[in-house]
Amino acid sequence: xxxxxxxxxxxxxxxxxxxxxxxxxxxxxxxxxxxxxxxxxxxxxxxxxxxxxxxxxxxxxxxxxxxxxxxxxxxxxxxxxxxxxxxxxxxxxxxxxxxxxxxxxxxxxxxxxxxxxxxxxxxxxxxxxxxxxxxxxxxxxxxxxxxxxxxxxxxxxxxxxxxxxxxxxxxxxxxxxxxxxxxxxxxxxxxxxxxxxxxxxxxxxxxxxxxxxxxxxxxxxxxxxxxxxxxxxxxxxxxxxxxxxxxxxx
Amino acid sequence: xxxxxxxxxxxxxxxxxxxxxxxxxxxxxxxxxxxxxxxxxxxxxxxxxxxxxxxxxxxxxxxxxxxxxxxxxxxxxxxxxxxxxxxxxxxxxxxxxxxxxxxxxxxxxxxxxxxxxxxxxxxxxxxxxxxxxxxxxxxxxxxxxxxxxxxxxxxxxxxxxxxxxxxxxxxxxxxxxxxxxxxxxxxxxxxxxxxxxxxxxxxxxxxxxxxxxxxxxxxxxxxxxxxxxxxxxxxxxxxxxxxxxxxxxxxxxxxxxxxxxxxxxxxxxxxxxxxxxxxxxxxxxxxxxxxxxxxxxxxxxxxxxxxxxxxxxxxxx
Numbered sequence: 079x080x081x082x083x084x085x086x087x088x089x090x091x092x093x094x095x096x097x098x099x100x101x102x103x104x105x106x107x108x109x110x111x112x113x114x115x116x117x118x119x120x121x122x123x124x125x126x127x128x129x130x131x132x133x134x135x136x137x138x139x140x141x142x143x144x145x146x147x148x149x150x151x152x153x154x155x156x157x158x159x160x161x162x163x164x165x166x167x168x169x170x171x172x173x174x175x176x177x178x179x180x181x182x183x184x185x186x187x188x189x190x191x192x193x194x195x196x197x198x199x200x201x202x203x204x205x206x207x208x209x210x211x212x213x214x215x216x217x218x219x220x221x222x223x224x225x226x227x228x229x230x231x232x233x234x235x236x237x238x239x240x241x242x243x244x245x246x247x248x249x250x251x252x253x254x255x256x257x258x259x260x261x262x263x264x265x266x267x268x269x270x271x272x273x274x275x276x277x278x279x280x281x282x283x284x285x286x287x288x289x290x291x292x293x294x295x296x297x298x299x300x301x302x303x304x305x306x307x308x309x310x311x312x313x314x315x316x317x318x319x320x321x322x323x324x325x326x327x328x
Numbered sequence: 329x330x331x332x333x334x335x336x337x338x339x340x341x342x343x344x345x346x347x348x349x350x351x352x353x354x355x356x357x358x359x360x361x362x363x364x365x366x367x368x369x370x371x372x373x374x375x376x377x378x379x380x381x382x383x384x385x386x387x388x389x390x391x392x393x394x395x396x397x398x399x400x401x402x403x404x405x406x407x408x409x410x411x412x413x414x415x416x417x418x419x420x421x422x423x424x425x426x427x428x429x430x431x432x433x434x435x436x437x438x439x440x441x442x443x444x445x446x447x448x449x450x451x452x453x454x455x456x457x458x459x460x461x462x463x464x465x466x467x468x469x470x471x472x473x474x475x476x477x478x479x480x481x482x483x484x485x486x487x488x489x490x491x492x493x494x495x496x497x498x499x500x501x502x503x504x505x506x507x508x509x510x511x512x513x514x515x516x517x518x519x520x521x522x523x524x525x526x527x528x529x530x531x532x533x534x535x536x537x538x539x540x541x542x543x544x545x546x547x548x549x550x551x552x553x554x555x556x557x558x559x560x561x562x563x564x565x566x567x568x569x570x571x572x573x574x575x576x577x578x579x580x581x582x583x584x585x586x587x588x589x590x591x592x593x594x595x596x597x598x599x600x601x602x603x604x605x606x607x608x609x610x611x612x613x614x615x616x617x618x619x620x621x622x623x624x625x626x627x628x629x630x631x632x633x634x635x636x637x638x639x640x641x642x643x644x645x
Contacts, residue, residue, distance in 0.1 A: 129533065136436050163535030173526035176548040185544065186534035235530070242534045 082107035082246060082276040083128065088142035090123050090132065097123045099300045101142075105293070110268060110277045112291035112308070114284065116328055119297040121280040125248050128278065129165045130158050146246070163190065166244035168252040172231035175238075179226065180219040182234055186242035201241055209237035210267050229260025236267060247271065249279035253286070265290055284324065288312060296320045298328075364626075371619040378612035387616060393580055400613040402620070407582045408497065408590035412572060415501025415586060416565045420509050421558050428516035433542050444514065451510035459574035462503035467575050470494035470502075474587045489587030495577035497590040503571050508561035515560055515636075519553030520546065522639065553639045556632035563628035567621060569594035593617050 081104035090098040098120050105111050113121045123132075130151060132138040144151050151161045163186075175182050183202045192198055202219075206212040211233040215226070223234060232252065239247060249268070253261035268277055268290060281287050287294060287308070294311040296304045296319075304311055304320045315321045322328045378387060382400055390401020431440045471494045477487050489496070523546050531541035547554075577589020578599065597614050604611040 131529065131532075134529070134532070136438075159535040159537055162533055167529070167533040169526055169529060169533070171526060173524065173530040175527070175530055175545050177544075185531070186536075189534070189536050189540050189544075238530075238534060 079104060080107045081105060082147070083278075084143075084145045085127075086143040086145075088124075088127060088140070088144065090120075090127060090141075091139040092135075093137045097300055098127070101302045103295060103302060103305055105276065105278060107276050108272055108274070109292035110272050110279065110290050111293040111295060112287040113278065113280045113295045113297060114282070114287050114323070115297035115303075116323065117282065120300040121282075121297050122250055123300075124295075124297065124302075125167075125250055125278065125280050128246070128248055129162050129167050131167070133158060163242050164244050165246040165248060166239035166242065168232070168236055168239055168247065168249045170251045171255040172228060172235045174223040174231060174234070177223065178220050179215050179223050179234060182223045183237050183241050186238060190242060202237075205237040205241040206234075208240055208267070208271070209233045210263055211237060227260075229256050229263065232256055232260065232264060233267070236264065240271075244275070246276045246278065249277065251280055251282065254282070296323065298323070368619070368622060371615050371622060374615040375612055375619050378609055378616050381609055387613075388620075391582065395607045395610045395613065398609065400609070400616075402593070402613075402617060404580045404582050405591055405593045405596045405617065406620075408576070409566065409592040409594070411497045411583050411586075411590055412500040412504060412576060412592050413562060413565045415497060416504035416508060417558060417562055419501055419505035420512060420561060424509050424512040424557075424561075425516060425554060428513050428520055429542060431513075432517055432520040433538065433546065440517070444517065447510045447513050451514070455507065455568060455571040456574075458503055458507050459571035462499055462571060462575040466499045466502050467494035470496055470499050470587065473498075486585050487587065489585040491577075491585075491588050493577070493589075495575060495589050496587050497576060497583050498586040500572045500576035500590065500592070501586070503575055504565045504568055507568060507571060508564045511564055512557045512561040515557035516550075516554055519550045519557060519636075519639065522553070523549045552635050556635040556639075559628050559632040559635075563625045563632075566628070567594060567625050569598050573598055593621055597621075 083103075083105040085101055085103040085105075088098055088101040088103075089096065101120075101124060103124075113124060115121050126132055127140055127144060128151075132140050140152060146161070146165065149156065151165075175185055177185065180202055183205060184198050187198050187201055192201070203212060203216075206215065211230060214230060215234075218225070223231065226234060232255070236252075247268075252268075253264050256264065265286070268279070271277065272292075279290065281290075291308040291312075294306065294308045295302060296311060296315070296317075298319050304315060304317045311320065312324065315324060319328070378400060381398065382390065387400060387402060388406065389403050390399070391403045392399040392401045393404065431443060435443075471492065474487070474489065477484070481487070527545045527549060528541050531545040532538070536544070572592055573595040576592060576595065578591050578595055579589040580591045581588070583590045597617055600610070600614060604614050
């Protein structure tokens with residue numbers, strides 16, 4: 079397997095609580111990996127170690143190794159903003175920046191020193207198209223982003239995340255706040271994007287994992303119980319805990 | 329089930345006492361508003377006689393204040409108040425915003441929890457203590473600062489004065505700036521904390537630095553609230569009397585420089601209420617000054633309360 083991110087002996091502590099226990103995981107390149115498991119099992123915690131969002135919270139300690147290609151993203155000489163540029167995140171709910179539709183997408187480009195207006199415009203258009211939003215917003219780019227519907231807002235966040243050209247896209251239950259049609263749109267985009275990006279999503283919807291995932295990771299109580307190709311893990315799980323979860327007994 | 333008590337005496341009594349309780353609480357709750365209205369009405373009523381003597385326009389813009397000769401112009405005092413208040417805002421607002429940003433965005437939660445009560449404590453110190461501090465510390469420093477500035481820059485507008493003492497609007501402004509800082513910081517901290525974490529993360533997730541996230545995502549969301557915090561500080565500064573009076577010089581002339589003495593409205597009232605009954609219409613003129621203060625402070629407070637309330641609504645929706 080060609081792994082894009084490789085995690086070794088990862089432990090995460092919130093104060094005295096251990097949220098992740100010695101996790102080892104290889105995340106395959108250009109596939110959709112779904113992290114599943116019951117609430118509080120450490121799915122989101124695992125996801126947030128990948129773009130170093132734990133740095134933002136006091137009293138959180140991350141131990142172990144997270145290698146992105148060959149670089150340990152927790153090494154002291156690594157620039158965290160670069161990590162987050164390469165490994166983008168789509169949040170659970172669309173959080174907009176207080177600016178126009180256009181500027182929401184252009185924001186990431188501008189903070190990374192893209193100053194040529196035509197270039198910025200080209201990128202904004204390209205990624206709005208990739209997120210499937212261009213046709214709906216092309217005539218109202220200067221309007222505030224809050225004027226969009228919530229489904230459109232989430233696709234705008236997707237475009238914003240894509241515009242800085244990451245290699246990995248993380249999604250923390252990216253469709254959980256959306257109506258079924260908007261959710262389907264986002265799922266469609268993710269499927270199209272996987273040829274160019276490595277995608278990791280956290281989901282508590284098993285059917286979504288079945289629809290989307292090439293690779294499935296099952297977590298329980300901070301432990302990684304089972305990981306493997308979706309067809310195997312979802313249809314013939316080895317571990318009894320995975321079986322119990324998949325059959326709805328957990 | 330049958331309502332066995334319906335129509336009975338004890339049921340009626342309970343309904344009555346419930347209504348009575350509701351009414352009396354309503355009355356208690358509306359008391360402050362009622363008092364405010366009464367105060368405004370009394371001030372207005374006592375002010376009116378002065379307008380038979382000078383027009384409202386003359387009263388506000390005239391620069392002669394000779395009560396014994398029947399001349400009542402408030403403009404020197406209004407300008408004294410404006411100078412001191414403006415100076416206090418200029419000195420207080422930027423450091424307060426930076427302090428709040430540090431506390432909410434950079435400091436550990438424990439630091440914030442330790443410092444906030446200390447800031448609230450500062451707000452509770454009696455103003456005479458600030459006044460004494462100003463008298464002992466700030467006033468002696470002001471002439472030295474003036475000399476230093478003149479030595480470095482020569483004669484500058486607003487910075488050159490013939491006033492040999494430190495009793496000046498600058499001293500008043502500095503003391504006031506310290507006094508209004510707690511309220512500005514505590515409101516700004518609250519406002520920054522209402523900005524959802526997801527908004528910060530939205531910026532950080534595309535590789536923004538902390539400062540970029542603050543500048544582009546947090547501050548634009550918080551701006552109306554920060555302005556409201558400044559206005560709260562402004563109205564506090566506007567009405568502060570004792571501490572300012574002790575350091576500002578109380579000379580009725582329009583200041584030309586921050587090193588000149590000034591004479592704010594509040595100090596005018598506080599210094600003269602004792603003799604106001606002995607000179608005709610003096611009392612009406614002072615009541616007019618008080619009414620002016622009251623109206624301006626109410627306007628500021630209502631405006632900032634409206635902004636803060638709207639901000640709260642946006643966050644909860």
